Amino acid sequence: MPVPYGGGELNAQSSAEPVVIDTVDYHTAGEPFRIVSRGLPVIAGDTVAERRAIALGAGGTATAPRPGPLDDIRRLLTHEPRGHGGMYGGFVVPPDDNEAHLGVLFWHKDGYSTACGHGTIALGAWAVESGLVAAPADGPARVYIDVPSGRVTAIVHRRAGRTTSVTFRNVPTGIAARKIPVATSRGLVRVDLAHSGACYASVSATSLGLAVTPERLPEITAIGREIRAALADEPATRHPDDPRLSGVYGVILHEELPATLAGPNQRNVTVFADGQIDRSPCGSGTSARLALLADSGLLGPDDELRHESIIGTVFTGKVVAAHPAGVITEVTGTARRTGEHRFILDADDTLGTGFLL
Numbered sequence: 001m002p003v004p005y006g007g008g009e010l011n012a013q014s015s016a017e018p019v020v021i022d023t024v025d026y027h028t029a030g031e032p033f034r035i036v037s038r039g040l041p042v043i044a045g046d047t048v049a050e051r052r053a054i055a056l057g058a059g060g061t062a063t064a065p066r067p068g069p070l071d072d073i074r075r076l077l078t079h080e081p082r083g084h085g086g087m088y089g090g091f092v093v094p095p096d097d098n099e100a101h102l103g104v105l106f107w108h109k110d111g112y113s114t115a116c117g118h119g120t121i122a123l124g125a126w127a128v129e130s131g132l133v134a135a136p137a138d139g140p141a142r143v144y145i146d147v148p149s150g151r152v153t154a155i156v157h158r159r160a161g162r163t164t165s166v167t168f169r170n171v172p173t174g175i176a177a178r179k180i181p182v183a184t185s186r187g188l189v190r191v192d193l194a195h196s197g198a199c200y201a202s203v204s205a206t207s208l209g210l211a212v213t214p215e216r217l218p219e220i221t222a223i224g225r226e227i228r229a230a231l232a233d234e235p236a237t238r239h240p241d242d243p244r245l246s247g248v249y250g251v252i253l254h255e256e257l258p259a260t261l262a263g264p265n266q267r268n269v270t271v272f273a274d275g276q277i278d279r280s281p282c283g284s285g286t287s288a289r290l291a292l293l294a295d296s297g298l299l300g301p302d303d304e305l306r307h308e309s310i311i312g313t314v315f316t317g318k319v320v321a322a323h324p325a326g327v328i329t330e331v332t333g334t335a336r337r338t339g340e341h342r343f344i345l346d347a348d349d350t351l352g353t354g355f356l357l
Contacts, residue, residue, distance in 0.1 A: 003266065007339040019345040021073060022090070024126060028118035029313035031280035033059040033087030034077055035126055038169030041069045047096045049244060050105040051113055051145040051303065052148045055105060055213040062247070073355050078109040079354030082343050085109050086276060090119050095146040100134050100310070103146040107355060110273040114245050115197025117283010119320040124154025124336040128163060129337065149197035149245055155330075167332040168283050171197050173291040177236035184208070184226055193236050196287035196329070199250035200270070201231055205253040212255050212267045212310055224251040224271025241325075250278070252285050262316075263303030264293060269310040280308040281315040287329040290317045294327060307331075321341055 022038035045051035057066025065071045069203045070091070078087040090104040104123060106116040124143045135141030135158055144156040150171040173196035180191045186209060190204045205212050208223055219316035229300040231248045239245035250272035257265040265287065269281040278285070286307045304349055305317045314333075321328040347354065 005333065014289070015240055018209050018347060019076075021076065021343045021345075023077065024130070025338045025341060026122035026126060026335045027338050029280035029309060029315060029333050030311050031118045032086065032088050032338075033116075033119045033122035033335070034083075034087060035123065036073070036077070036089065036091050039309070040073065040091055043070060043091070043093055043105070045149055048093060048105065048146045048187075049242075051093055052104075052105055052114070052242065056077065056114055059111065062112055062249075065111050068123075074229045074354040076331045076343065076345055078107070080089045081351070082110075082354060085356055086118065086279065088116070090116070090123065090182055095144075096151070100144040100145075100146045100151055101127060103275045105310055106147065107271050108132075112148075112197060113249060113273070115152075115171070115249075115284040116147070116287065117168045117170065117197075118278070118330055118333070118335075119154050119283075120145055120147070120154050120168045120282045121157050121283060121331075121333050124156045124165050124166045124168070125335040126339075127154070128156045128158070130215075147197070149242075152197075158182050158334075162255070163335075163337055165332055165334050167330050169328065169330050170216075170284065170287045172323040172325035172327065173197075174240070175291055177234075178292075178295075180231075180234065180321065182227055182230050184223060186210075186223060189227070190229070192292050193231075193234070194250075194288035194291050195239055195245065196291065197284045197292045198245065198248060200250045200252055200285050200288040201227060201248050202252045202254060202288060202292055203227060205255045208253070212253060214310060217269075220253055221271055221275050221277060224253065225275045225292070227256065228252045228271070238245075250282065250285055252282065252289065254289065257306075257308065260306050263305055264298055265306040265308070267308040267310070277310070278310055279309060280313060281309040283331050285316065286315050286317045286331045290319050290329045291327050294319050312330070330337075 046105040060066035176193040254268040270278040
């Protein structure tokens with residue numbers, strides 16, 4: 001099955017013909033992932049990282065892209081009435097070379113991210129279930145995906161012709177700083193930073209007087225945005241090799257749960273972009289937590305982290321190898337298809353690409 005990489009402009013405002021965008025939607029542990037399978041304009045660039053930079057536009061930023069046909073589609077799919085403020089997804093694009101099966105530009109309501117573990121898990125399931133990548137009825141299939149932060153792997157586990165789970169092998173995760181003091185409205189806290197395809201700040205929810213529960217979500221969102229803003233000029237948030245990966249993407253608030261026989265057990269919630277909440281345990285964020293736990297001696301070489309989300313869904317993760325840039329991690333979860341959609345922007349629709357409340 002060929003991957004449709006584009007064709008056509010988003011020009012409903014100047015044509016009587018409606019814009020039509022086809023998607024396949026998944027959820028990974030509760031977090032949505034909307035895969036655009038048809039209707040994209042041609043996206044310039046020789047690599048996925050270049051295409052992301054072009055998508056941001058001259059002078060644009062990760063959370064404030066410049067307007068254009070591609071960004072119109074992002075807004076169309078994340079804004080109401082076709083989406084919502086928690087929507088997440090990806091544009092399927094060509095890989096950097098023929099060693100990978102596909103590339104992807106990750107997006108959310110505020111812009112474009114450099115990494116997405118839950119999205120990689122969903123893309124692995126989709127690639128196998130759509131027939132893009134051949135897979136056995138029983139056993140694993142490997143899907144190689146180029147993302148803005150590098151090449152990642154989705155190992156799709158199969159049994160009796162069905163996908164049972166997907167393991168996301170991330171780019172190297174490196175620790176940038178430990179116990180950075182950050183003054184907040186809830187007092188001084190100590191924050192750890194790790195680069196795992198994106199930069200994540202980890203902080204104990206307990207140290208902030210918070211529990212990772214839906215009832216505390218307004219407070220969690222507010223403090224997550226506050227910590228992210230406070231770290232805006234922190235040198236350790238700069239990626240050592242690629243400035244395009246710099247800056248805090250997500251703030252992880254975590255709390256301890258009783259350990260399992262396999263290893264540590266934590267509940268977390270990640271506040272990313274401009275106050276968006278990850279419903280899953282956060283795939284790339286789990287990589288960051290794995291590296292930090294291993295560095296602290298709390299995760300042994302044979303241990304497995306049970307990582308629970310704010311809605312009770314679970315990823316498991318482990319450190320599988322050392323790397324000059326840090327460690328290699330694997331995170332396992334499930335992704336299930338929720339629908340196939342044909343979204344239409346009528347030329348006479350005065351709401352255009354929609355709105356956010």
